[in-house]
Amino acid sequence: MISLEHVSKTFGAGPRAVRALDDVSLEVRQGEIFGVVGRSGAGKSTLIRTVNLLERPDSGVVRVDGRDLTGLSSNELRQARHEIGMVFQHFNLLASRTVAGNVELALELTGVARDERRRRALEILDLVGLADRAESYPAQLSGGQKQRVGIARALAGRPKVLLSDEATSALDPETTRSILELLRTVNRELGLTVLLITHEMDVVKTVCDSAALIEGGRLVEQGGLVDLIRAPGSRLARDLFPLGPVPETSGTVVDITFSGGSADRPVIATLARQHGLDVSILGAAIETIAGNQAGRTRLEIPGTGDQIDAAIADLRGQGLLVEVVSQPSEGVRA
Amino acid sequence: MNNDPTAPGFWSDLAEVLVEATGETLYMVGVALLVTVLVGLPLGVVLVGTERGGFLEAPFGSRRAGVVINRVLDFLVNLGRSVPFIILMIALIPVTRLIVGTFIGSTAAIVPLATVAIPFFARMVEIAIKEVDAGLIEAADSLGATRWQLVSKVLVPEALPAMMLGLSTTVTSIINFSAMVGVVAGGGLGDVAIRYGYNRYSVTHIIAVIVIVFLIVMVLQTIATRLARRFARRSFDSRGRTRGDEADAARELVSAVDDGLLPGGSRR
Numbered sequence: 001m002i003s004l005e006h007v008s009k010t011f012g013a014g015p016r017a018v019r020a021l022d023d024v025s026l027e028v029r030q031g032e033i034f035g036v037v038g039r040s041g042a043g044k045s046t047l048i049r050t051v052n053l054l055e056r057p058d059s060g061v062v063r064v065d066g067r068d069l070t071g072l073s074s075n076e077l078r079q080a081r082h083e084i085g086m087v088f089q090h091f092n093l094l095a096s097r098t099v100a101g102n103v104e105l106a107l108e109l110t111g112v113a114r115d116e117r118r119r120r121a122l123e124i125l126d127l128v129g130l131a132d133r134a135e136s137y138p139a140q141l142s143g144g145q146k147q148r149v150g151i152a153r154a155l156a157g158r159p160k161v162l163l164s165d166e167a168t169s170a171l172d173p174e175t176t177r178s179i180l181e182l183l184r185t186v187n188r189e190l191g192l193t194v195l196l197i198t199h200e201m202d203v204v205k206t207v208c209d210s211a212a213l214i215e216g217g218r219l220v221e222q223g224g225l226v227d228l229i230r231a232p233g234s235r236l237a238r239d240l241f242p243l244g245p246v247p248e249t250s251g252t253v254v255d256i257t258f259s260g261g262s263a264d265r266p267v268i269a270t271l272a273r274q275h276g277l278d279v280s281i282l283g284a285a286i287e288t289i290a291g292n293q294a295g296r297t298r299l300e301i302p303g304t305g306d307q308i309d310a311a312i313a314d315l316r317g318q319g320l321l322v323e324v325v326s327q328p329s330e331g332v333r334a
Numbered sequence: 335m336n337n338d339p340t341a342p343g344f345w346s347d348l349a350e351v352l353v354e355a356t357g358e359t360l361y362m363v364g365v366a367l368l369v370t371v372l373v374g375l376p377l378g379v380v381l382v383g384t385e386r387g388g389f390l391e392a393p394f395g396s397r398r399a400g401v402v403i404n405r406v407l408d409f410l411v412n413l414g415r416s417v418p419f420i421i422l423m424i425a426l427i428p429v430t431r432l433i434v435g436t437f438i439g440s441t442a443a444i445v446p447l448a449t450v451a452i453p454f455f456a457r458m459v460e461i462a463i464k465e466v467d468a469g470l471i472e473a474a475d476s477l478g479a480t481r482w483q484l485v486s487k488v489l490v491p492e493a494l495p496a497m498m499l500g501l502s503t504t505v506t507s508i509i510n511f512s513a514m515v516g517v518v519a520g521g522g523l524g525d526v527a528i529r530y531g532y533n534r535y536s537v538t539h540i541i542a543v544i545v546i547v548f549l550i551v552m553v554l555q556t557i558a559t560r561l562a563r564r565f566a567r568r569s570f571d572s573r574g575r576t577r578g579d580e581a582d583a584a585r586e587l588v589s590a591v592d593d594g595l596l597p598g599g600s601r602r
C-alpha cells in the first residue's frame with residue numbers, strides 16, 4: 001500500500017549537511033499497522049513526511065496505493081493527499097473552530113456540500129467517541145480528546161492510508177492506550193493501512209503487525225513482528241523484550257525466545273528432567289504479540305561442555321531460538 | 335462668530351460646527367479604515383507568504399519573483415512607516431489630486447490617512463500571521479489545501495484575535511492623524527481645533543473637540559476589544575493554558591478588560 005524505494009534526503013549542504021534518510025526502502029502492506037521506531041533525530045519524522053511529500057526526497061520513489069507521488073503535479077499531489085490522512089504529536093487543531101468545524105475543514109477542502117459535511121463530521125466524531133463534544137472548542141478538551149479530533153479530521157475524507165507521527169507521545173500511558181485502541185479499531189473497521197512513528201516500544205507491542213528500526217537515517221531492520229522475534233540477533237526483538245544487561249556469572253547464560261506454539265512448552269522442566277541441569281531464571285518477558293504469545297527468558301545453566309551443548313541443541317531442535325550470551329570459557333559475548 | 339461663550343448665538347454655532355466636523359471625521363476615519371483593511375490585510379498576507387519557506391515563496395513558480403515582491407513590499411511598508419505624517423500628506427498632494435480631483439476636503443484626506451495606516455496595519459497582520467503555529471500549516475498541507483484555502487480557512491481565522499488588536503491600534507492612529515489633516519483643510523474635528531482653537535483661541539472649542547475625539551476612540555476600542563476577546567476566548571482552556579504567545583497577549587488583554595482597566599468590560 002505504501003512503498004518507499006531507495007529514498008534519500010539530505011538537509012543543508014557542505015560540512016553541515018545532515019543525511020536524514022539514507023537509501024530507505026520500506027513496504028507497508030494493505031490493511032496492516034506498521035510501526036517505525038528509532039531514537040530522537042534518527043529520521044523518523046522525515047521518513048513519514050516523505051510519504052505524503054510534505055518533505056520531498058532528493059531521490060527515490062514514493063508509492064501510495066500503486067501511484068508514484070514524486071511524479072505528480074502540485075494539483076495532482078493535493079488530490080492524492082486527500083487519500084492520505086495524517087495525525088500529529090501536537091494535534092495541530094484550529095483554535096478558531098469547534099471540534100466539528102475542525103473535522104469539517106478536511107471536507108471543505110475537497111468541496112463537499114455543507115449538509116453532507118455536517119453529517120459526515122458527526123458520523124466520524126461518533127466513531128472516535130466525541131459526538132457529544134462537537135460544539136466544544138479544542139481548548140476545552142483534554143489531550144486525548146484533542147488527538148481523537150485529530151484522528152477524526154484525518155479520517156473524514158475517507159483516506160486509504162493513515163500516517164501518525166508520535167500521535168501518543170504527548171499523552172499519559174492510560175490515554176495512550178485508548179488512542180492506540182482507537183487506531184486498532186479504525187484499522188479493522190475501515191480496513192485502513194496505518195504507518196506510525198514512535199519511540200516507545202510499548203506502542204509497537206500493543207498495535208503493530210510489522211515494524212522497522214531506523215538509525216542515523218538507515219532502516220536497519222524491518223519485518224512482521226512475529227518474524228522479527230524469530231530472527232536471531234534481532235535488535236527489535238531485543239528491544240521489545242528487554243532483559244537488561246548480561247550479568248557477571250560463572251555459568252553459561254542463554255536467551256530463549258518463544259513464539260507461537262513454543263510458548264507453552266515446559267522448557268525448564270525439560271532441561272531439568274532430560275539433561276539433569278539445574279537452571280535458574282535470570283529474567284523473563286512474555287507478551288501477546290499480533291495474537292500470539294511470545295517472549296524471552298534468560299537462563300543461567302551451570303556445568304560445562306558437552307552437557308550444555310547437547311541441551312542447547314535439543315532446545316533448538318524444538319524450534320526455539322536460543323542465543324548464548326555468556327560462556328564461562330570465552331567470557332562475555334554480546 | 336466669536337469666541338465669547340456669553341455672546342448670543344455662540345452655543346448654537348458651536349453645536350452646528352461640531353456636528354458637521356464630527357460627521358466629517360467619522361466619514362474620513364471610516365472610509366480610510368475600510369481601505370486600510372482591504373489593502374493592508376492582503377499586503378500583510380503576501381509579506382509573510384513570500385518569505386523564505388513561506389506558502390508563496392515562489393509565486394508563478396519563481397523563487398526570484400517571491401524575493402523581489404517581498405523586498406519591494408517590505409521597503410514600501412518601511413518607507414510608509416518612517417516618513418512623518420505631515421510630510422507624507424504634503425508629498426501625496428499630487429496623488430490625491432489624481433485620485434480625488436482635489437487635495438482639499440474630507441474625501442481628499444482619506445488618501446493620506448489610508449496611506450499612513452496601510453503599512454502600519456500590514457505589519458500588524460504580518461506579525462499576527464507569523465504567530466500562527468507552523469503545525470497548522472502542515473496540517474492544512476497534509477489535507478491537500480490550496481494556497482488560497484490555507485490563507486482563507488486557516489491563517490486568517492487563526493490570526494483573527496491578534497489582528498483585531500492590531501486593528502484597534504490602527505483605528506486610534508487613524509483618528510490621531512485625521513486631526514492633523516485639518517492642517518491642509520481636510521475638515522473634521524482637527525480643522526475645528528485649528529480654526530477656532532488655534533486661530534481664535536477658543537478654549538470651549540478645544541475642550542469640546544477633545545471630549546468628542548475621546549468618546550470616538552473609546553467607543554471604537556470597546557468594539558475592537560470586545561471582538562478580540564470573543565475570538566480569543568476560544569483559545570483558553572479551563573486551566574487557563576493557552577496555545578502560543580498570541581493567545582497569551584490576548585488573555586492579558588481580556589483580563590485587563592475584565593478588570594475594568596479598559597473599556598468594554600463586563601465587570602463580574
Ligand SMILES: Nc1ncnc2c1ncn2[C@@H]1O[C@H](COP(=O)(O)OP(=O)(O)OP(=O)(O)O)[C@@H](O)[C@H]1O
Nearest residue numbers: 011012018020038039040041042043044045046047
Ligand atoms: N527542515 C530541516 N532542516 C534541517 N535539518 C533537518 C530538518 N528536518 C530534520 N532535520 C534533521 O534531520 C535529522 C532527522 O530529523 P527527524 O525530525 O526526522 O528526526 P526524528 O527521528 O523524527 O526525531 P524525534 O524523535 O526527535 O522527533 C535530524 O538530525 C534533524 O536535525
Ligand SMILES: [Mg+2]
Nearest residue numbers: 044045046166
Ligand atoms: Mg520526529
